[in-house]
Each structure stands twice: as structure tokens, then as C-alpha cells.
Amino acid sequence: MSDSQFIETGVNQNVRITPSNIKVHQLYQTLRSFPNGNRNCYSLGSVVNKGNKYLIRAYFLYGDYDGKNNSPKFDLYIGVKFWATFSSYKATREIYTEIITIASMNFISVCLVNTGEGTPFISGLELRPLNSSIYGVVNESYSLFLWDRFDSGRSIYKDDIIRYPEDPFDLIWETREEASWISFGTSQNVTYKDKAIEPPPRAMMTAVRPLNNSDALFYSWANYSSWQFHIYLHFAELELLGPNMTRVHYPVVKPNKAGDLFSSEKRQFTYAEVITMTNNFRRAIGKGGFGTVYYGQMPDGTQVAVKMLSLLSVKLLARKCQGSDEFQNEVQLLTRVHHRNLVPFIGYCQEGDGTALIYEYMAQGNLGSHLLGTNGCTKALNWGQRLRIALDIAQGLEYLHTGCKPSIIHRDMKTTNILLNERFEAKIGDFGLSKVFFNDDEQTHISTLVKGTPGYLDPEYFHSNNLTQKSDVYGFGVVLLEMITGQPPIIRSSTNYEKRNLVDWARPIIATRDIQAVLDPRLEGDYDANSLSKVAEIALACTSPRSIERPTMTAIVAELKDCLGTETAVEISCSPEIGQVGTMSSYSSVLFPR
Numbered sequence: 101m102s103d104s105q106f107i108e109t110g111v112n113q114n115v116r117i118t119p120s121n122i123k124v125h126q127l128y129q130t131l132r133s134f135p136n137g138n139r140n141c142y143s144l145g146s147v148v149n150k151g152n153k154y155l156i157r158a159y160f161l162y163g164d165y166d167g168k169n170n171s172p173k174f175d176l177y178i179g180v181k182f183w184a185t186f187s188s189y190k191a192t193r194e195i196y197t198e199i200i201t202i203a204s205m206n207f208i209s210v211c212l213v214n215t216g217e218g219t220p221f222i223s224g225l226e227l228r229p230l231n232s233s234i235y236g237v238v239n240e241s242y243s244l245f246l247w248d249r250f251d252s253g254r255s256i257y258k259d260d261i262i263r264y265p266e267d268p269f270d271l272i273w274e275t276r277e278e279a280s281w282i283s284f285g286t287s288q289n290v291t292y293k294d295k296a297i298e299p300p301p302r303a304m305m306t307a308v309r310p311l312n313n314s315d316a317l318f319y320s321w322a323n324y325s326s327w328q329f330h331i332y333l334h335f336a337e338l339e340l341l342g343p344n345m346t347r348v349h350y351p352v353v354k355p356n357k358a359g360d361l362f363s364s365e366k367r368q369f370t371y372a373e374v375i376t377m378t379n380n381f382r383r384a385i386g387k388g389g390f391g392t393v394y395y396g397q398m399p400d401g402t403q404v405a406v407k408m409l410s411l412l413s414v415k416l417l418a419r420k421c422q423g424s425d426e427f428q429n430e431v432q433l434l435t436r437v438h439h440r441n442l443v444p445f446i447g448y449c450q451e452g453d454g455t456a457l458i459y460e461y462m463a464q465g466n467l468g469s470h471l472l473g474t475n476g477c478t479k480a481l482n483w484g485q486r487l488r489i490a491l492d493i494a495q496g497l498e499y500l501h502t503g504c505k506p507s508i509i510h511r512d513m514k515t516t517n518i519l520l521n522e523r524f525e526a527k528i529g530d531f532g533l534s535k536v537f538f539n540d541d542e543q544t545h546i547s548t549l550v551k552g553t554p555g556y557l558d559p560e561y562f563h564s565n566n567l568t569q570k571s572d573v574y575g576f577g578v579v580l581l582e583m584i585t586g587q588p589p590i591i592r593s594s595t596n597y598e599k600r601n602l603v604d605w606a607r608p609i610i611a612t613r614d615i616q617a618v619l620d621p622r623l624e625g626d627y628d629a630n631s632l633s634k635v636a637e638i639a640l641a642c643t644s645p646r647s648i649e650r651p652t653m654t655a656i657v658a659e660l661k662d663c664l665g666t667e668t669a670v671e672i673s674c675s676p677e678i679g680q681v682g683t684m685s686s687y688s689s690v691l692f693p694r
């Protein structure tokens with residue numbers, strides 16, 4: 101119904117843009133905005149009785165109704181009690197938030213509070229009377245804010261969510277899948293102990309079991325500061341048990357130990373968690389082909405890099421993957437790839453168009469900025485460190501090529517995709533990602549795209565479109581040349597505006613044994629001549645125009661281990677200037693046509 105009988109302030113508006121591919125519910129198409137006054141309240145009087153329990157749900161879709169293309173941020177209150185902060189980085193995101201509360205008077209006020217970050221608005225407001233027997237923990241001074249509610253196993257049906265009228269209280273039962281869960285269901289009706297507090301029958305007719313029979317079922321969430329969490333689990337037996345069998349379940353709530361994080365339990369994050377961990381996207385630390393990377397922190401203090409996929413990436417994904425299942429499968433695959441020379445992948449978020457990939461934060465930024473001296477460090481990497489980094493990268497690539505089943509081709513080896521931790525150990529970023537975006541079966545589609553970064557592109561692959569592990573070997577060779585020369589992959593001449601390929605420039609000079617003529621002056625002549633000439637030789641072999649002449653990563657690892665025996669690294673202490681947009685291009689990747 102119209103909200104006009106519940107509020108006198110505010111202005112009715114129509115949204116200008118809606119999510120293009122989704123049929124938007126009518127309630128999202130109009131909204132009420134509040135340009136005047138700091139606090140505007142709905143008074144739900146005629147329909148509320150003191151002491152009764154209610155579910156209140158507020159809906160939002162900004163939809164650029166004001167033409168400012170700037171989604172606001174504001175607070176929601178129930179009377180004088182804080183409920184939630186609304187914020188959305190995207191104009192076409194549909195958002196709802198839910199709270200269960202007891203009316204302390206014969207009316208409930210739902211207030212929108214202007215916090216100086218844009219004009220508050222609301223698309224819809226729902227009030228549902230609840231049976232006092234459910235969510236018994238709620239009392240006059242204690243409300244329940246919804247964190248998550250899902251019907252496990254529901255993914256076996258490709259149909260919609262369950263809500264009213266199937267759920268008499270209009271609790272919304274969403275679908276949820278986890279990689280370690282197997283969904284199953286029954287067509288038999290389930291019988292109830294207590295109809296009043298159990299979910300609707302269809303929700304109880306599906307369930308999940310662990311993929312690995314000897315594992316427990318895990319579900320995890322972040323422990324936010326001062327919040328108390330109440331967990332409601334519903335069980336129904338869906339299988340015929342033998343005459344002398346019983347099933348016993350022991351729900352266990354176990355906090356993750358710090359450091360035992362999230363790294364062992366990779367998972368899907370909600371958009372709300374992403375907002376919290378990035379402090380509402382406060383600090384951009386890099387920008388690349390896939391989108392912008394933000395600094396973040398997990399509740400346990402773990403520092404993370406949150407890569408928000410750009411709209412272009414998300415659109416490409418939508419075109420590539422019919423629905424989000426395929427994306428999730430690919431991303432779940434990535435969570436199983438572990439090596440000490442790969443940037444640890446922590447998890448991902450996919451809610452509407454808000455798609456994020458979450459990695460461990462690498463304190464020293466990317467190798468490219470260290471080599472070019474653009475990261476604020478005055479001290480250059482010494483030869484010993486460069487050698488160690490070269491071996492780290494080679495080991496990471498070797499693992500992708502031979503240790504992973506199926507084998508992974510990185511496709512975008514470059515110095516900005518190589519990240520350094522606080523101990524200057526190198527880890528490869530963005531592995532496996534291009535697989536998500538490009539499907540080799542679609543030759544016609546793919547041939548229109550530039551797949552890779554200029555200066556690193558394997559010439560044979562460019563001509564034949566036949567992607568092999570040797571394309572990564574070529575990219576690795578270019579990285580070695582950068583470490584030797586301190587030059588970028590495309591060199592701009594300072595006198596004329598000519599551009600030269602590092603490979604075209606350095607290869608002939610090195611091939612005639614005059615390494616000195618191309619050597620990085622920042623090394624200040626401090627290197628071991630034997631290991632330098634060996635690395636130069638490897639670089640030449642890797643950048644051979646014909647892939648058959650390039651060595652495998654396994655052979656390269658063996659050679660580099662040999663070189664390292666003769667070098668000792670000297671630690672340097674330097675922190676790159678982080679926190680400035682653009683100073684670091686870490687986690688970047690260019691895989692799009694330009």
C-alpha cells in the first residue's frame with residue numbers, strides 16, 4: 101500500500117535506472133526521499149500493539165533517482181535505537197535489511213537519519229506481526245538484526261526463494277551453497293514437533309551433508325566487535341534409517357583461532373562483510389583491468405586486499421557464465437590452490453553486481469614498482485634479492501603448471517602481478533582468474549580480445565591463438581629481463597617518442613655477451629657475475645620466439661636453485677608508500693580489449 105498515511109515529510113520519486121537483466125519488483129520502482137530535516141520518521145501507529153513482536157524490513161534501490169549518480173549513506177533507527185547504516189556503492193543494487201523487535205508502545209517509529217553523506221531515501225517498508233513463540237530471545241530492550249537466513253539444500257531446485265505465504269511470518273528463505281556441502285532432498289512430507297516455530301515444509305524437505313563423509317558441516321561468519329549472535333538450526337530426518345539406527349547431531353560453535361583464519365576455511369562473504377572489512381572502501385591500494393583493489397582488515401586483524409570487480413568485468417562475467425554457478429565453481433577451484441609462492445586467496449563475495457575477490461594483503465606491494473623505483477623506496481632491490489624473487493616466481497609458476505590438476509596457465513605473467521610480503525618473499529597474484537573470464541572453447545569470441553599485457557605477450561600465442569604453458573614461460577622471461585635491466589617491458593625513449601619492446605632491445609645485446617650495456621644502474625655494480633650471466637641466459641631462452649625452444653618451468657627452477665647457491669641476500673628495510681591511490685598498481689591485470 102502507499103506509505104502516505106504513515107508519513108508526511110519527504111518527496112515521492114521514480115528511479116531512473118534499474119538492474120538491466122532482472123525484472124525489478126514494483127516496490128523498488130518508486131521511492132521517498134528526504135531532502136529536508138535530519139531525521140524523518142514513519143509512525144506505524146494504527147497497525148501496532150504494545151508488547152507484540154514484529155518483523156520490520158526496509159527495502160532500498162537508489163536507481164539514480166536524483167540524477168546525481170551518487171548513492172547516499174545514512175542511518176536507520178527504530179525509535180531512538182540504532183538499527184543499521186545504509187550504504188551502497190552501486191545505483192542498481194536492491195538491498196533489504198531486517199530486524200525483529202517488540203513494540204514498546206502502541207506505535208513503532210522507523211527513522212531515517214541524515215549523517216551528512218547524502219539524502220536518505222527508502223523504497224519500501226514492511227511490517228509483519230510475528231508469533232510471540234518464535235525468536236523468544238527478543239524482549240523490549242533486545243532486538244534481533246538479521247545476519248543471514250537460508251534454506252540449506254535448496255539449490256537442488258532452481259526455483260525462487262521461499263517466503264509468504266509459505267512462511268506465515270514472511271521470513272525469507274534464501275538459497276545457499278558451499279563447496280564442501282552436498283545438497284539433497286525428499287518428496288516426502290516432513291512431520292513437525294512444533295508447527296509454530298519450524299520453517300515451512302518445503303524448506304525442511306531439503307538438506308545438506310558434508311562432501312567428505314568424515315568431515316563436519318561447517319558454516320562460518322565474522323565475529324563483529326560487540327555483537328551477540330543467536331544461531332537457530334532446524335533439523336529434519338530425510339532418510340530412512342535402519343531399525344537400530346539413530347542420527348545424532350552436535351552443533352558446535354567454535355571460534356577460529358587468530359591466524360588459523362579464514363585461511364583454512366575459504367568462503368563466501370556477504371557484501372555487508374566486505375563493507376565492514378574495507379571500512380566502506382576507504383583506502384584504494386591499486387587499480388587494474390579487473391577493478392579497484394581496497395585495503396581491508398578481517399575481524400581477527402588479518403590484513404586483506406579486496407578486489408572489487410569493475411562493472412565491465414561483472415558484465416563480461418554475466419555474459420560468460422549463465423548465472424553465477426559457473427563463476428562460483430571456478431572461484432571455488434581457486435580456493436583449493438595453495439602454494440607458498442601464490443598470493444593466498446581468502447574468499448569472495450557475490451551479491452547482485454557486487455563481486456569481490458579477497459586476498460591476503462602483501463605489505464611490500466608489487467615487484468614492478470620496486471624495479472622502477474616508483475613506490476617511494478629509495479633503496480633498490482639488490483641482486484641477491486632479485487635472484488630469490490626469481491626463484492620464488494619460478495616455483496609458483498611450476499606449481500600452477502605441474503602441481504595443479506587440472507594444470508593452470510596464468511596467462512598474465514608480469515611484474516605488477518608479482519607481490520612481495522614484508523619479508524620480500526614473492527607471490528604470484530591473479531592466478532586462474534583469466535580462466536574465469538575466458539573460455540577457450542569460444543574461439544570466435546576470444547580472438548577479438550587482446551589476452552595479456554603489451555610487452556609480455558608471447559608472439560607465437562598471438563599468431564596461433566594456441567595457449568600453452570610456454571606462454572607463461574615467455575612472460576617469466578620478460579620479468580627476468582626487467583630484473584636484469586631495471587627497464588619496463590615497453591621502453592619509451594626520452595628523446596623521441598618512440599616505444600621499444602624490452603625483449604627486442606635487450607635480447608640482441610645480451611646475446612652478444614655485453615650484459616653490462618643493459619644492466620640496471622641501481623644495482624651499483626654489486627652482483628655475482630656468474631649468476632648474472634646464468635640468469636641472462638635463462639631470460640634469453642624463455643623469450644625465444646618459438647615456444648618449443650623455451651625451457652619448462654621445472655628446468656628453470658633447477659637452474660635458478662643452482663644460481664642462488666652462490667648469492668647471499670642482504671636485507672633492506674623499506675616500506676613503500678601505501679594508501680595513495682595510484683602509487684601501487686598491485687593486483688592489476690589487463691585482459692580486456694582497449
Ligand SMILES: *[C@@H]1O[C@H](CO)[C@@H](O)[C@H](O)[C@H]1NC(C)=O
Binds near residue numbers: 242
Ligand atoms: C532482554 O534480553 C537480553 C538478552 O537475552 C537480556 O540480557 C536482558 O536482560 C533482557 N531484558 C529484559 C528486560 O528482559
Ligand SMILES: *[C@@H]1O[C@H](CO)[C@@H](O)[C@H](O)[C@H]1NC(C)=O
Binds near residue numbers: 287288289
Ligand atoms: C504432503 O502434504 C500436502 C499438504 O498437506 C499434501 O497435499 C500432499 O499430498 C502430501 N504429500 C505426501 C507425499 O504425503
Ligand SMILES: *[C@@H]1O[C@H](CO)[C@@H](O)[C@H](O)[C@H]1NC(C)=O
Binds near residue numbers: 231233268295296
Ligand atoms: C502462534 O503460536 C501459537 C502457540 O504456539 C499457535 O497456537 C498459533 O497457531 C501460532 N500462530 C501461527 C500463525 O502460527
Ligand SMILES: *[C@@H]1O[C@H](CO)[C@@H](O)[C@H](O)[C@H]1NC(C)=O
Binds near residue numbers: 312313314315
Ligand atoms: C576426508 O576427510 C578426512 C579427515 O579430515 C581426510 O583424511 C581425507 O583425506 C578426506 N578425503 C577427501 C577425499 O578429501
Ligand SMILES: *[C@@H]1O[C@H](CO)[C@@H](O)[C@H](O)[C@H]1NC(C)=O
Binds near residue numbers: 344
Ligand atoms: C544393528 O544393526 C546391525 C546391522 O543390521 C547389526 O549388525 C547389529 O548387531 C545391530 N545392533 C544392535 C544393537 O541391534
Ligand SMILES: *[C@@H]1O[C@H](CO)[C@@H](O)[C@H](O)[C@H]1NC(C)=O
Binds near residue numbers: 324325326356
Ligand atoms: C567475538 O569478539 C568479541 C570482541 O572482540 C570477543 O570478546 C569474543 O570472545 C569473540 N567471540 C568469539 C566466539 O570469538
Ligand SMILES: *[C@@H]1O[C@H](CO)[C@@H](O)[C@H](O)[C@H]1NC(C)=O
Binds near residue numbers: 564566567568
Ligand atoms: C598447440 O600447442 C601444443 C603444445 O605445443 C601442440 O601439441 C598442439 O598441436 C598445438 N595445437 C595447435 C592447434 O597448434
